[in-house]
Amino acid sequence: xxxxxxxxxxxxxxxxxxxxxxxxxxxxxxxxxxxxxxxxxxxxxxxxxxxxxxxxxxxxxxxxxxxxxxxxxxxxxxxxxxxxxxxxxxxxxxxxxxxxxxxxxxxxxxxxxxxxxxxxxxxxxxxxxxxxxxxxxxxxxxxxxxxxxxxxxxxx
Amino acid sequence: xxxxxxxxxxxxxxxxxxxxxxxxxxxxxxxxxxxxxxxxxxxxxxxxxxxxxxxxxxxxxxxxxxxxxxxxxxxxxxxxxxxxxxxxxxxxxxxxxxxxxxxxxxxxxxxxxxxxxxxxxxxxxxxxxxxxxxxxxxxxxxxxxxxxxxxxxxxxxxxxxxxxxxxxxxxxxxxxxxxxxxxxxxxxxxxxxxxxxxxxxxxxxxxxxxxxxxxxxxxxxxxxxxxxxxxxxxxxxxxxxxxxxxxxxxxxxxxxxxxxxxxxxxxxxxxxxxxxxxxxxxxxxxxxxxxxxxxxxxxxxxxxxxxxxxxxxxxxxxxxxxxxxxxxxxxxxxxxxxxxxxxxxxxxxxxxxxxxxxxxxxxxxxxxxxxxxxxxxxxxxxxxxxxxxxxxxxxxxxxxxxxxxxxxxxxxxxxxxxxxxxxxxxxxxxxxxxxxxxxxxxxxxxxxxxxxxxxxxxxxxxxxxxxxxxxxxxxxxxxxxxxxxxxxxxxxxxxxxxxxxxxxxxxxxxxxxxxxxxxxxxxxxxxxxxxxxxxxxxxxxxxxxxxxxxxxxxxxxxxxxxxxxxxxxxxxxxxxxxxxxxxxxxxxxxxxxxxxxxxxxxxxxxxxxxxxxxxxxxxxxxxxxxxxxxxxxxxxxxxxxxxxxxxxxxxxxxxxxxxxxxxxxxxxxxxxxxxxxxxxxxxxxxxxxxxxxxxxxxxxxxxxxxxxxxxxxxxxxxxxxxxxxxxxxxxxxxxxxxxxxxxxxxxxxxxxx
Numbered sequence: 001x002x003x004x005x006x007x008x009x010x011x012x013x014x015x016x017x018x019x020x021x022x023x024x025x026x027x028x029x030x031x032x033x034x035x036x037x038x039x040x041x042x043x044x045x046x047x048x049x050x051x052x053x054x055x056x057x058x059x060x061x062x063x064x065x066x067x068x069x070x071x072x073x074x075x076x077x078x079x080x081x082x083x084x085x086x087x088x089x090x091x092x093x094x095x096x097x098x099x100x101x102x103x104x105x106x107x108x109x110x111x112x113x114x115x116x117x118x119x120x121x122x123x124x125x126x127x128x129x130x131x132x133x134x135x136x137x138x139x140x141x142x143x144x145x146x147x148x149x150x151x152x153x154x155x156x
Numbered sequence: 157x158x159x160x161x162x163x164x165x166x167x168x169x170x171x172x173x174x175x176x177x178x179x180x181x182x183x184x185x186x187x188x189x190x191x192x193x194x195x196x197x198x199x200x201x202x203x204x205x206x207x208x209x210x211x212x213x214x215x216x217x218x219x220x221x222x223x224x225x226x227x228x229x230x231x232x233x234x235x236x237x238x239x240x241x242x243x244x245x246x247x248x249x250x251x252x253x254x255x256x257x258x259x260x261x262x263x264x265x266x267x268x269x270x271x272x273x274x275x276x277x278x279x280x281x282x283x284x285x286x287x288x289x290x291x292x293x294x295x296x297x298x299x300x301x302x303x304x305x306x307x308x309x310x311x312x313x314x315x316x317x318x319x320x321x322x323x324x325x326x327x328x329x330x331x332x333x334x335x336x337x338x339x340x341x342x343x344x345x346x347x348x349x350x351x352x353x354x355x356x357x358x359x360x361x362x363x364x365x366x367x368x369x370x371x372x373x374x375x376x377x378x379x380x381x382x383x384x385x386x387x388x389x390x391x392x393x394x395x396x397x398x399x400x401x402x403x404x405x406x407x408x409x410x411x412x413x414x415x416x417x418x419x420x421x422x423x424x425x426x427x428x429x430x431x432x433x434x435x436x437x438x439x440x441x442x443x444x445x446x447x448x449x450x451x452x453x454x455x456x457x458x459x460x461x462x463x464x465x466x467x468x469x470x471x472x473x474x475x476x477x478x479x480x481x482x483x484x485x486x487x488x489x490x491x492x493x494x495x496x497x498x499x500x501x502x503x504x505x506x507x508x509x510x511x512x513x514x515x516x517x518x519x520x521x522x523x524x525x526x527x528x529x530x531x532x533x534x535x536x537x538x539x540x541x542x543x544x545x546x547x548x549x550x551x552x553x554x555x556x557x558x559x560x561x562x563x564x565x566x567x568x569x570x571x572x573x574x575x576x577x578x579x580x581x582x583x584x585x586x587x588x589x590x591x592x593x594x595x596x597x598x599x600x601x602x603x604x605x606x607x608x609x610x611x612x613x614x615x616x617x618x619x620x621x622x623x624x625x626x627x628x629x630x631x632x633x634x635x636x637x638x639x640x641x642x643x644x645x646x647x648x649x650x651x652x653x654x655x656x657x658x659x660x661x662x663x664x665x666x667x668x669x670x671x672x673x674x675x676x677x678x679x680x681x682x683x684x685x686x687x688x689x690x691x692x693x694x695x696x697x698x699x700x701x702x703x704x705x706x707x708x709x710x711x712x713x714x715x716x717x718x719x720x721x722x723x724x725x726x727x728x729x730x731x732x733x734x735x736x737x738x739x740x741x742x743x744x745x746x747x748x749x750x751x752x753x754x755x756x757x758x759x760x761x762x763x764x765x766x767x768x769x770x771x772x773x774x775x776x777x778x779x780x781x782x783x784x785x786x787x788x789x790x791x792x793x794x795x796x797x798x799x800x801x802x803x804x805x806x807x808x809x810x811x812x813x814x815x816x817x818x819x820x821x822x823x824x825x826x827x828x829x830x831x832x833x834x835x836x837x838x839x840x841x842x843x844x845x846x847x848x849x850x851x852x853x854x855x856x857x858x859x860x861x862x863x864x865x866x867x868x869x870x871x872x873x874x875x876x877x878x879x880x881x882x883x884x885x886x887x888x889x890x891x892x893x894x895x896x897x898x899x900x901x902x903x904x905x906x907x908x909x
Contacts, residue, residue, distance in 0.1 A: 019407075022427045030426055035374040036367030040498050040547075041580040042430075045839040048498055077367035089365045096357065096805060099813050100230030100548030101364030102499045108365060127847040134839065136498045137230060137548045138816030140850040142809070 005065055009034075010078030020066025024058075025049045027065045028075060036076035036105050040134075047106035047133035051075050057113045076105050079112060088112055091150035092143075099137035106133045111147040120151055198339045200279025201225065205263035206336045211284040212241065214292065214328040218312065219251050222281065225265025226273040227257045227519060227543045228360055231869055232806045233273045235358040239802055240278050243351035244285035244343055246309040247324070254359075257521045257543035267520040267622060269551065269685060270653060271769050271867025274802060278865060282343035288333055290341045295327040346800065346861035353861065355805040360545070372517050372544035373502050377573040380504065381410055382426040383565050384433035385576065385633070386419045386440055387586055390833035391681065393442040395419060395636075402439060406432050413568045416638030417442075420565055422574060433579070446831045448680040451615055452592040455489045455894065460594060460615050464674035469657045477667030480600025480608045484708055488597070488697040490895040491826035493590040495686055496842060499547025500583035501554030505562035506573040512539045512566060516559035517546025523624025524556050528563050531629045531641055539563075550817070552622050552684040554578055554587045557632035564633055581837040586632060589827055590686030591617040591656070591679070595697035600668075605709035607720060610666040612698065616656030617679035618646035619689035632682075646677050649689065653766050659691035659874060662698050663764050664720040681829065688870040691765060692818065695874025696881065696895065699761040703882040704891065712741035713760055713882065723764075725771050725797050725860075730762050732795035732856055733773035748889030748906075755780040759882025761875035765867065771797040772871040774815060776851070776879035780887045782906060785899030789819045789851040789880055796855065796871060799863035807868050812853045814872035820845035822877040823897050 006015045009032060016031040023042075028034045028051070040048030042061045049061040052074040080086035085093060088111055098104045107130060114121055114129040121129070126147045135143065197203055205211070205225070213221040222241045228234040238252040255261055257268070265277055289309070296314040297304040299322055308315045312324040344352075363370040388395070395417040403412045403421060408428030413420045419440065421432035454460040504515040512534070518524045521541040529536040541559070549555060562576040578586075593616045600609030621643065623630045628644030635643065649655030657673045706716035714734045721727055737758060745757020757780075762773040777791040796811050824843050828835035836842045877895065885891045890905040 018425075019427065026426045030376075033376060034367060035369055035371075038371075038373065038499060038547075039577065040500075041839060043580060043838055045580075046498060075367060076365070080366055082362040082366045082368050085362065085366055092365045093357065093361055096361060096809060098230065098361065098364060099232075099809060100498070100545070101361065101370065102230075102497075102547035104364050105367070130847045134498060134844060134846070136496060136550070136817070136844065138813030138820075138845075138850075139809070140816060140845075140847055141812065141853055144847070 003066070005068070007065070007068055007073060008070070009073045010075060016065070018065050020064060022065045023061050024051070024063045024065050024068060025060040028060060034075050034077050038102055038105055040102070046103070047110065048103050050106040050109040052109060052113055055113060055116055057110050076108055079108070087153070088115065088147070088150040092146040095142045095146040095149060097142035097146040098139045103133060103135045107135070107143050111150070114147070115151055121147070123148060198337055199283050201263060201265045201276040202280040202283055202337050202339060205265070205280070208284050208288055208333040208335060208337050210263045211281060212288055212333065214288065214324050214333070216325050216328060218325045219253055220245060220247060221253045221255060223255045223262045224277045224281070225257050225263040225522070226277045227268040228545050229268070229517070229519070230360070230545070230548045231810060232358045232360070232803065233268070234360060235356065236274060236802045236806055237277055237281055238359065239351050239354070239356050240281050241285050243349055244282050245289050246350070247312040249351060249356055251312065259521050259525045259539070259541045264522040267523065269519055271765060271869040271871065273867070274865045275867055278802065283339045283341070284337055286343040287337055287339070287341040291332055292324050292327055295332065296322050299327060352800070352802050353804070355803060358806070370545060371499070372504070372515055372546050373499065373577070375504050375515055375544060377504065377506065380573040380575055381422050381424060381569065382429040383420050383422045383562070383574050383576045384429045384579065385561050385582070386421070386433060386436040387582055388417060388442050388636070390445060390447065392445050393417070396441040396443055398436070398440045403432055403436055406435060411569060413565055415564070416640065417636040418564065418633045420561065422565055422569055426577070444832070447829065447833060450492070450592060450680050450829070451594060451617065451676065452491055455594065462615070462676055463678060464615065464676050466672065466674050469651060469671040469673050470661045470669060471671070472669045474667035477608050478602035478606070481603050482601045482708070483598065484601070484705060485596065485598035486701055486704055486893060488595045488693070488700060488893045490593045490693040490696065492592045492681065492683070492829065493686060493821055493825045494584065494827060494836065494842060495550045495553040495587055496844060497547045497549055497553050497583065500578040500580055501558035502546060502575070502577045503559040503562035504573055504575045505559070505566035507566040507570045510538060512563060514539065514541045514559050514563055515544050516541055516555060517544060517549065518555045518559055519549065519552065520622060520624055523622060524559055527623035527629050527631050528560055531560065531631060531634045532563065532567065550687040552588050554583050556623050556630070557586065560631035560633050584836045584838070584842060585834045588621055588682045588684030591619055591683040591690070593656070593690060593693040595693060597697050597701040599701065599705050601705065601709055605711060607664070607666050607705060609668045610662060611670050612660050612662070612694070613672040613674070614656060614660055614690070614694065615674045615676065616690055617676050617683040618648065619655040619683065619685055620649045621646045621682065621684035648675050652768060654690065656690040658689045658694065658766060659763055660694040661767060663723060663726055663767055664717070665722050666720065681834070688765070688873045691763070691870065692821065692873045692877055693895070695761065695763040696877040699763070699875065699878030700881045700891070700893065703759065703885060714739055715741065717762060726762065726764060728858060729771045729773040729795040729797050730760070732858065733775045733793050734760065736793040736795065736854060736856060737775035737777070739775065745883065745886030746888070747886065753782055755782065755887035757883045757885070757887025759879045759884070759886050761878030761882065763874045765871045769867040770871040772811065772875050774872060774875040774879040776876065776883045778880060778883040778887055780884060780902065785902035785906070787823055787880070787884060787897050787902055788849060789823070792819070792851045792876065792879070793854045794856070794872060794875070795858060796868060797858040797860060798868045799860050799866045801857055801859055802865060804857045807857050808855045810868045811855045811872045814870065815853055815876045816845060816850055818873040818876035819851060819880060821873070822880050822895055826896050826898070
């Protein structure tokens with residue numbers, strides 16, 4: 001049966017009514033109208049839907065809304081805005097680190113989680129953190145450069 | 157280059173006849189303009205869309221609206237075109253607002269495909285903006301007094317020598333640009349550009365990195381409902397029975413729409429639609445037709461025995477050429493491969509008051525509109541197709557089909573916008589595939605080790621089955637309706653672009669050449685345009701064979717290519733890529749010698765895409781693990797000549813992305829299919845290159861500002877595949893001729909002879 005869930009999303013309490021088994025992705029996109037997390041596979045294989053729950057990267061396409069509980073959800077909208085992107089987003093913009101950009105949400109969220117636990121990752125640590133994220137356009141090297149740039153504070 | 161095109165039909169040529177339909181994909185661009193007199197030819201897409209006001213509007217509020225029929229899909233075209241317009245007009249980049257492919261607003265520029273957007277739309281905009289600039293200056297001169305030629309423009313402010321000034325925004329009128337272009341005002345020459353040639357930041361990027369509305373998937377209309385389509389388990393299956401009552405009883409189900417073997421669920425919420433789809437798939441009973449064998453099933457035989465249409469693509473003879481004293485031959489193959497967009501196809505359609513509006517990530521909105529209208533038996537005037545960006549498509553993926561799904565469902569539920577989202581397995585199982593291909597290449601060598609005879613024979617399914625033909629409906633759902641519609645007969649794209657035979661004609665100066673194609677329009681699996689069409693496979697074969705021939709002649713692969721190539725721009729990219737990589741003749745790899753567990757080697761590949769777009773050479777370095785059979789590309793270098801570079805970083809991004817995608821195709825990718833149907837259903841079944849497997853890549857853009865701009869989006873794929881194959885041979889002393897280079901094939905190739 002549908003139930004009402006009060007979710008903490010980007011620091012704000014948001015109430016939604018949904019079946020507990022509903023993947024968090026559809027609640028974020030359709031009920032809360034957040035564009036960041038993307039539908040890519042629905043099977044936790046590509047990473048496009050990634051969000052942070054209590055700082056851990058989670059695949060929202062398979063994460064039931066009923067399992068979030070009091071967990072603090074961070075989506076890419078919670079990092080920065082087009083007008084005021086955060087350091088990681090600025091580094092991605094500086095490196096023009098995408099073609100289509102459909103995978104970028106997952107790349108940025110995974111990198112945000114990495115930098116929180118390891119502020120100065122090596123190149124291979126960045127690649128390892130992104131290994132479970134698929135990019136079809138071949139922007140991988142730009143993405144790695146962007147994460148390293150953000151980690152070094154090397155921004156204009 | 158004149159291509160001798162003639163039919164030499166043998167065996168059973170299909171009755172449909174190649175003469176019936178000509179050049180579907182390119183017909184709108186090649187068709188002569190209407191009217192009794194032949195109008196003067198205008199440059200680029202200006203020729204088919206001749207009004208200046210079709211291309212730009214200079215607004216009193218200090219902005220410029222620029223219209224293009226080309227679509228953005230992450231290649232940065234909307235930004236590059238804004239850059240062109242701003243430069244030619246002498247206004248700031250930020251003043252330009254781009255309106256892209258919308259059947260109610262923009263010019264019809266055919267498909268955004270074939271790496272042609274800068275050549276077609278960019279050229280049109282350069283001429284249209286140069287002419288508009290001159291008209292604005294004439295109006296300013298009339299207002300300020302004096303001669304237009306003495307005026308200076310900076311960011312739209314026009315200054316006369318005496319200090320008087322006005323602006324574009326003050327002198328513009330609605331009527332000014334409502335006239336036919338003459339193309340008599342030359343765009344800026346090399347050296348006059350202020351923005352063209354600069355690495356301006358793409359405008360589509362900030363929302364993509366911050367959760368802004370950037371994609372069709374982000375479109376939310378009031379009252380919008382969510383649909384999923386229940387596709388058959390195998391192509392050509394019929395829906396025998398379905399318990400729709402059980403489905404209708406499920407939570408949130410508004411309607412179960414069934415028309416013949418097309419069936420969909422429409423729900424209030426998206427997760428309800430997904431649940432209903434799962435139930436539908438369990439309840440539906442389908443017929444189970446067997447898939448016939450494909451070309452890919454014949455790769456272990458010397459020559460495919462399939463029904464083909466045979467023709468000579470190109471033939472050249474040089475009577476005075478030296479005699480061949482030695483012949484060699486090899487056969488290469490390529491598996492069916494997928495676009496495999498990260499985001500499965502999506503569309504929204506709304507049927508309101510007799511007007512059908514479709515939001516789509518199709519690469520050709522006018523062609524889509526034409527097929528939707530024909531399929532529904534309505535006037536194209538009552539259908540609007542609006543492009544919005546989706547995930548990268550790399551050609552004809554499920555976008556058009558999803559749009560027609562949404563159109564059908566919107567007509568069934570009038571008044572409410574219907575959003576169709578394909579699931580991951582829908583995209584893998586139903587996108588049109590890149591054709592499997594087989595290439596037999598042969599050469600005759602003269603006594604001094606030069607190629608005098610060149611033969612290239614290819615087998616392929618269609619590479620062009622997009623919507624927009626003069627007959628038929630190329631939309632998936634249309635073939636499953638109770639009154640099914642027929643697809644258009646798939647004609648191969650003719651030279652000089654070529655389809656299956658794209659890049660089959662070598663750019664090398666071989667005295668005698670013969671290029672044959674065996675085209676197979678009747679494909680068991682739907683195939684259509686995947687990035688480069690046949691060029692990736694043809695260049696893989698040509699450039700692999702160049703190395704095999706160089707080895708037979710005892711020559712270095714770079715020197716061997718250069719001795720057969722007079723085109724200076726071609727020579728330059730080859731020399732540049734070789735120089736960057738530190739190419740050392742005679743020291744290209746381990747050659748299968750040594751006791752290390754890995755072999756290392758380097759190889760080169762080259763092509764000029766379509767023989768008339770960008771020049772690109774690639775050097776790849778590979779590592780071959782002798783035990784696991786895994787090939788890794790560790791580094792790659794490339795040089796590209798795209799003429800006048802609009803945005804050099806945009807070119808680098810396209811080339812490096814193309815190299816990485818091609819490395820993925822070459823090393824890993826093949827559709828899984830058997831008699832019972834397509835078995836590629838998730839990313840587990842279709843691995844692509846991951847971060848740990850991606851090579852370091854360097855790209856050198858050779859600047860030629862005085863030359864015309866050349867398309868780059870598909871320039872790197874063929875050369876990269878060949879460079880990897882040649883690097884493998886340099887590393888191991890053995891040759892891989894079948895794409896992809898899966899570990900079992902590698903181990904077989906490395907096995908003791």
